Structure formats: structure tokens, C-alpha cells
Amino acid sequence: MTTTEEVAQIAESRREYTAGFVTDIEQEFAPPGLDESTVRFISAKKDEPEWLLEWRLKAFRHWQTMDEPDWVFLPYGYPPIDYQAISYYAAPKKGPESLDEVDPAILETYAKLGIPLSEQKVLLGIEDGTPAEAREAEGRKVAVDAVFDSVSIKTTFQDELAAAGVIFCSISEAVKEHPELVKKYLGSVIPYSDNYFATLNSAVFSDGSFVYIPKGVKCPMELSTYFRINARNTGQFERTLIIADEGAEVSYLEGCTAPMRDENQLHAACVELVALGNAKIKYSTIQNWYPGDENGKGGIYNFVTKRGICKGDDSHISWTQVETGSAITWKYPSVILRGDRSKGEFYSVALTNLRQQADTGTKMIHIGKDTKSTIISKGISAGEGHNTYRGLVQMNSSASNAHNFTQCDSILIGDQCGAHTFPYVDIRNATATAEHEASTTKVAEDQMFYCTARGISEEDALSLLVNGFCKEVFSELPMEFAVEANKLLAVSLEGSVG
Amino acid sequence: MTTPLLEIRNLHVRLEEQPEIEILRGIDLTIQPGEVHSIMGPNGSGKSTLAQVLSGKEDYEITEGEILFNGEDLAEMDADERANAGVFLAFQYPVEIPGVSSMQFLKAAVNAKRAFEGKEELDAGSLIKHFRAKAEQINVPFEMLKRNVNEGFSGGEKKRFEIFQMAVLDSVLGILDESDSGLDIDALKIVSDGVNSMRDGNRGFLLITHYQRLLSYIVPDRVHVLVKGQIIKSGGKELALELEEHGYAPFGVNETASQPVTA
Numbered sequence: 193m194t195t196t197e198e199v200a201q202i203a204e205s206r207r208e209y210t211a212g213f214v215t216d217i218e219q220e221f222a223p224p225g226l227d228e229s230t231v232r233f234i235s236a237k238k239d240e241p242e243w244l245l246e247w248r249l250k251a252f253r254h255w256q257t258m259d260e261p262d263w264v265f266l267p268y269g270y271p272p273i274d275y276q277a278i279s280y281y282a283a284p285k286k287g288p289e290s291l292d293e294v295d296p297a298i299l300e301t302y303a304k305l306g307i308p309l310s311e312q313k314v315l316l317g318i319e320d321g322t323p324a325e326a327r328e329a330e331g332r333k334v335a336v337d338a339v340f341d342s343v344s345i346k347t348t349f350q351d352e353l354a355a356a357g358v359i360f361c362s363i364s365e366a367v368k369e370h371p372e373l374v375k376k377y378l379g380s381v382i383p384y385s386d387n388y389f390a391t392l393n394s395a396v397f398s399d400g401s402f403v404y405i406p407k408g409v410k411c412p413m414e415l416s417t418y419f420r421i422n423a424r425n426t427g428q429f430e431r432t433l434i435i436a437d438e439g440a441e442v443s444y445l446e447g448c449t450a451p452m453r454d455e456n457q458l459h460a461a462c463v464e465l466v467a468l469g470n471a472k473i474k475y476s477t478i479q480n481w482y483p484g485d486e487n488g489k490g491g492i493y494n495f496v497t498k499r500g501i502c503k504g505d506d507s508h509i510s511w512t513q514v515e516t517g518s519a520i521t522w523k524y525p526s527v528i529l530r531g532d533r534s535k536g537e538f539y540s541v542a543l544t545n546l547r548q549q550a551d552t553g554t555k556m557i558h559i560g561k562d563t564k565s566t567i568i569s570k571g572i573s574a575g576e577g578h579n580t581y582r583g584l585v586q587m588n589s590s591a592s593n594a595h596n597f598t599q600c601d602s603i604l605i606g607d608q609c610g611a612h613t614f615p616y617v618d619i620r621n622a623t624a625t626a627e628h629e630a631s632t633t634k635v636a637e638d639q640m641f642y643c644t645a646r647g648i649s650e651e652d653a654l655s656l657l658v659n660g661f662c663k664e665v666f667s668e669l670p671m672e673f674a675v676e677a678n679k680l681l682a683v684s685l686e687g688s689v690g
Numbered sequence: 691m692t693t694p695l696l697e698i699r700n701l702h703v704r705l706e707e708q709p710e711i712e713i714l715r716g717i718d719l720t721i722q723p724g725e726v727h728s729i730m731g732p733n734g735s736g737k738s739t740l741a742q743v744l745s746g747k748e749d750y751e752i753t754e755g756e757i758l759f760n761g762e763d764l765a766e767m768d769a770d771e772r773a774n775a776g777v778f779l780a781f782q783y784p785v786e787i788p789g790v791s792s793m794q795f796l797k798a799a800v801n802a803k804r805a806f807e808g809k810e811e812l813d814a815g816s817l818i819k820h821f822r823a824k825a826e827q828i829n830v831p832f833e834m835l836k837r838n839v840n841e842g843f844s845g846g847e848k849k850r851f852e853i854f855q856m857a858v859l860d861s862v863l864g865i866l867d868e869s870d871s872g873l874d875i876d877a878l879k880i881v882s883d884g885v886n887s888m889r890d891g892n893r894g895f896l897l898i899t900h901y902q903r904l905l906s907y908i909v910p911d912r913v914h915v916l917v918k919g920q921i922i923k924s925g926g927k928e929l930a931l932e933l934e935e936h937g938y939a940p941f942g943v944n945e946t947a948s949q950p951v952t953a
Binding site: 649 | 795796806
């Protein structure tokens with residue numbers, strides 16, 4: 193039976209992190225340490241134009257004047273990060289020109305992780321019990337940009353996307369091929385001076401993805417970036433920029449894994465989204481960085497700044513995140529609702545097991561009239577994990593008739609874990625409304641017994657119940673990623689019941 | 691001689707949390723394949739405890755006696771193993787599981803049983819076919835499967851869904867814990883028809899009920915009267931009618947007095 197003591201005992205004992213392997217390839221590193229020469233080194237490696245180097249240096253100089261923030265709620269804390277001990281650039285030595293030239297070891301890495309780098313349709317085995325008649329059996333195309341440590345290895349389906357006018361490439365390539373777009377939008381949502389980690393990113397970002405969807409174009413396939421940290425003692429500082437021009441639509445997916453290592457690794461990314469009038473951007477993340485072991489040793493520090501702006505009227509930005517990995521997750525994918533009638537959404541599942549800590553949520557900044565935002569946050573705490581929802585709903589004086597709905601649910605598995613909620617509401621317009629609902633529950637023993645009395649093992653029962661708890665968020669994910677998220681959650685919860 | 695489907699010998703049970711109270715005080719009961727037995731008794735007599743002990747709820751401690759299911763020691767098995775071996779408890783109060791569709795739930799249950807039997811998982815097409823056939827047999831609308839488990843179900847729907855699950859899982863021993871309570875006559879009839887459609891000479895049933903009413907629809911082979919944790923009288927189906935007429939008073943039970951509720 194799942195008494196809380198038993199749960200707590202066993203919660204930490206087993207956990208399978210299948211993405212925890214290391215790929216043995218020859219890599220080129222920047223020596224550890226950070227000063228202006230590091231910034232220049234990275235910029236030179238990428239053969240960047242002067243304006244970008246200047247921007248990086250401006251950021252770096254600003255960063256030197258900043259202090260690392262400490263307001264995050266992390267009961268276990270974390271040791272100080274030695275920014276001089278990190279290498280800010282790691283790249284495989286062999287730079288590929290085509291898929292045939294990609295180091296086979298890297299191809300194998302992605303194959304092992306289930307990420308297709310060859311341009312084939314992804315065939316799906318849907319296993320969520322959806323009736324056969326409701327499923328589409330046909331495969332779908334997903335274009336992938338694979339980022340391995342500091343560089344983009346391969347972007348698939350580029351030709352087919354180009355035919356539709358869509359630009360999907362690494363940000364390094366975009367700097368060369370589409371400088372006018374990059375120059376116009378880089379830092380336009382997250383200024384270089386925004387916050388400690390975003391500023392650091394602005395100085396040393398190595399690669400990332402770039403997407404531009406032209407006016408009126410609905411992107412013909414899902415776009416995705418797959419981030420992989422492989423090298424030891426490196427940080428990953430990628431930068432993603434997505435622009436949907438007027439009336440454009442795109443759905444974008446991001447996945448992340450890293451090897452199991454005893455030391456912590458820093459991941460400080462920036463993602464900027466720009467939606468012009470009537471445009472729609474849907475950004476989904478499945479974050480499965482290595483979480484560390486049961487004693488809290490190792491794992492990724494996931495300190496990421498993600499922000500979108502609904503710049504034009506009737507634009508729409510939707511963030512969906514499933515966060516199961518990382519030792520520490522500290523991020524708030526946000527939407528600035530500037531256009532009238534624009535919509536912002538945030539759907540989140542954050543799971544902390546072992547000694548994982550997460551302080552995550554969103555910011556919805558209403559500026560335009562009749563703007564709407566929806567926040568659905570599901571926190572799952574198991575083992576000795578601590579899960580915090582922190583969210584800001586701000587309605588400026590110009591935001592007449594703005595509306596927000598927030599729902600924050602937490603579920604506790606065992607009695608060594610914690611769930612915390614810090615909602616901030618700032619309303620400066622009398623016609624604006626905000627609704628907030630919150631709940632915290634324990635996995636109910638009667639539900640567990642009902643499942644086991646039907647022959648379902650306790651472990652499967654728990655994952656079934658938790659999946660049910662997360663359904664509103666998973667239903668926002670593209671089908672194949674919802675399946676993936678289901679499985680990931682099950683794996684992350686393994687060992688949480690006795 | 692055939693092995694009994696269920697054989698309970700001198701079963702004594704206490705609540706783990708309150709070991710000073712003995713709830714079942716020496717139960718003997720044997721169900722042969724194909725038989726329908728009914729346990730009747732007043733509130734607090736231990737009826738529901740017996741159902742839960744049989745299905746493997748772990749809030750109870752068996753202090754004496756044994757339970758054999760097809761000759762095997764049931765007490766040694768976890769709840770999920772018992773279910774997979776063919777024991778089914780139709781809950782008195784079926785539990786809602788938000789966000790989990792009935793389809794998804796039953797798929798997990800069916801495939802757990804198949805794994806237990808060393809069989810491969812059923813593909814989606816075969817599952818749907820199986821569900822459709824059982825839905826027709828038990829007279830539940832197939833649409834019910836698209837709803838979340840028991841969420842927003844009426845009392846009658848919940849009980850019908852329990853019987854449907856028993857049919858889907860093809861269980862060999864059905865324990866119905868007050869499946870008649872709270873049902874109007876039409877719902878009662880549907881539930882009873884469902885159960886009767888599963889009677890095949892092999893499957894056994896244990897009907898736990900307070901009232902005789904259910905037993906006019908599902909006619910039992912044996913009726914046992916459970917009072918204060920002991921079976922104090924057993925007989926044929928006519929015993930139920932006797933109880934209906936005279937109540938439990940002849941057995942020294944004052945139904946109006948407050949009883950400790952253990953169910």
C-alpha cells in the first residue's frame with residue numbers, strides 16, 4: 193500500500209535517466225574562464241559582423257556590473273557558481289556540410305534519443321488509449337535543428353521550408369544570411385541588460401535556432417530544436433529567436449537532454465518570440481536535462497529567460513512546458529500582450545523528484561485593450577523535490593477589459609516533498625479582471641486502490657493518476673509530444689511508490 | 691472433486707489502525723464454480739470489510755484463518771495480482787479519476803492482466819472491439835468510455851460501469867459490494883441483467899447487500915446472514931425472503947440502534 197512513509201522511502205531509490213550517456217567525439221573548447229577575450233573568441237569562431245560583437249561586449253560589460261540574483265525559492269539552495277571554471281564554447285571538431293558528413297557518433301546520439309536527423313516522416317505509435325478512429329495513422333514531418341553543445345549540427349527539411357518562404361536555421365547562419373532580421377529583432381524582447389543570466393547569455397551565446405515565418409504563411413510542418421549538452425564543464429548558452437510576421441502561424445518544439453555527471457552544469461538560454469498582427473506562435477518544451485542523483489549531486493542548472501511579445505493586434509502566443517529534468521529549474525516563460533485583443537497562454541507541468549528544485553511560472557503583461565491570458569500550472573512533487581509556482585499577472589492602465597485566468601494545481605507524492613505558490617497580481621485598470629484558482633492535493637489512496645483493484649500496478653496507477661492530473665496541459669502539446677510527455681512523466685516517477 | 695473457487699476458513703480480521711476491534715470473527719464460506727452466494731446483514735456487520743479484505747485492501751490485518759482462491763492463498767497476493775488472477779470488486783462507492791478517460795483506464799487494466807498471463811498487449815483495434823462487445827452485453831453506452839472514470843457519472847451509471855469493467859476484465863469471481871444501493875428499479879434491472887449475462891457455470895459471485903430486492907433479479911444459490919462479524923445463518927434463496935419479512939430482529943439485531951460503521 194502506498195503509505196506516505198513507504199512512498200518517501202522508495203521514491204529516491206530508483207530512477208532511470210535513459211538520456212544520461214556521453215558521446216565520445218573530438219571537440220574543440222574555449223579554455224575555461226570568462227573575460228572580454230572569451231566573448232571575442234566566440235564571436236570570431238562564428239565569424240560574426242562587428243555590430244554583433246559590439247552587442248555582446250556591451251552585454252558583457254553590463255553583466256560585470258550585475259549581481260547574481262538570489263530571490264529564487266530553493267529550500268536546498270545551491271553552491272555558488274564559479275563562472276571562471278566554465279568553458280563557454282564546445283564544438284565537435286568535424287564541422288558537417290551535409291548529413292552524410294555529420295559525425296556518426298553524433299547521429300547515433302540523436303538516434304538513441306529518438307530524434308530523427310534524416311528527413312523522414314516521424315511514424316507514431318500512439319499509446320494513450322485514444323480510440324483508433326480518432327487517430328491519424330499517417331506520419332508527420334517534423335523539421336529538426338539539432339544543437340550539440342555550442343553549435344547547431346544539422347537543420348532538416350530546410351529546402352522544403354524555404355519553398356514556403358520559411359526560414360529555419362541556426363542563429364549563426366541567420367546572422368550571416370539574414371542579418372537585417374536578426375539585427376532588428378535580437379534583444380528586442382529580452383534586452384541585453386534584462387537580467388543576470390540573460391545578460392550573460394547575450395555576451396556568450398553560442399548557437400540556437402532562428403525562425404522567420406513570412407506574412408500570411410502557415411508553417412507547413414512542426415519545427416523543433418533539440419538541445420544536447422555533451423561536453424564536460426561547459427555551459428550551454430543558446431539563443432532562439434522566432435518571428436511570425438503578420439498572419440503567420442508556427443508550432444515549435446524544444447527538447448533537451450544531457451549526460452549524467454556528478455558536477456552541475458549551467459544552462460542559461462534565451463528564447464525570444466515576436467508575433468506581429470494576427471500571428472500565432474505555439475512554443476512547446478519538453479525539458480529532460482539530467483536531474484542529478486538522489487543525493488542532489490550533479491544535474492543541470494536550468495536558468496532560462498523565455499519571453500514573447502504579442503506585438504500586433506489579435507496576435508497569440510502560447511507556451512507549453514513539461515519540465516521533468518534539471519537539478520534546478522528557474523524560469524518564467526512570459527508574454528507581453530501589447531497588441532489589442534492579443535492572447536497569451538502558459539500551460540506548464542513541472543515535476544520534481546529526488547532533490548530537484550523548481551521555481552517556475554510565468555509573467556503575463558497586459559498592455560493592449562481586450563487582451564486575454566490563461567495560466568494553467570500543474571506542479572508535481574515527489575521524493576524530496578520542491579516545486580514552486582511563481583507568476584505575475586500585470587494589467588497596465590491601458591489594458592481596458594483585460595482578462596486573466598490562472599489555475600495552479602499541485603500534487604504531492606509522499607511527505608518529504610513540497611509545493612509552494614507565489615502569485616503576484618498587479619492591476620492598474622478598473623475594467624480588467626483576474627481570476628485565480630489554486631489547489632494542493634495528495635495522491636488519494638482511494639484512487640490508487642481503485643486502480644490496483646483493477647489489476648493496474650501501483651507504479652502504473654500513479655503514472656495514470658498523474659497523467660490525468662496533467663491532462664489540461666498535455667492536451668496542448670502536439671500529439672506525438674503528448675505521448676512523449678506521458679512516458680517521460682512515468683519514467684520520472686519510477687520508484688515513487690512502494 | 692473440483693477445487694472451490696473461493697474458500698474462506700475461520701477468517702478473523704482487524705483494522706490495522708484499531709487492532710482492538712475485531713471486525714470479522716471467524717468466517718467460513720465456500721463458493722464453488724458457477725455459484726452465486728449472497729451475504730446479507732445489517733449496517734456495521736462487516737459486509738464491506740469482507741469485500742475489501744478479499745480484494746486486497748491493506749487497511750486490514752488477517753489475524754487468523756485463510757482465504758483460498760482456486761486453491762491459492764489469496765492473502766499472499768497484492769490487490770493488483772488478485773485482480774489479474776480474476777477477483778473483481780464492484781465498489782460500493784466507485785472512485786472518480788479526473789483527467790483519465792475510461793478507455794485509457796480500462797486499456798491499462800486489460801493490458802496489465804494480459805501481461806500477468808504472459809500475453810502480448812492488445813492493439814487499439816482489438817481493444818475497441820472487445821470494449822464494444824462487452825458494452826453491448828452489459829447494456830452500457832459505448833460513449834461512456836470517452837468520459838473520465840466515474841467523473842460526473844450518476845449513481846446508476848457508476849454501478850453499471852463497475853459491472854461493465856468486470857465483463858471487460860473477464861473476472862471469474864465477482865464481489866458486488868452493495869451494487870444495488872441507490873439504484874432505481876430500471877438501473878437495478880440493468881445491473882442485474884449484466885450480472886446474469888455473465889453467469890456461465892464457472893464464474894462465481896458474492897453479492898453483498900442489505901436488501902432482498904437485488905436477489906429477486908440475481909437469484910442466489912446460497913444466502914448467508916452476517917451479524918457482528920460472524921455468519922450466523924446460511925440457507926437457500928428463501929432465507930432472503932425471510933429476512934425481508936422479519937428483518938434482522940430475529941437474529942438479535944436492533945436496526946434502529948446505532949451501529950459502529952465499519953464499511
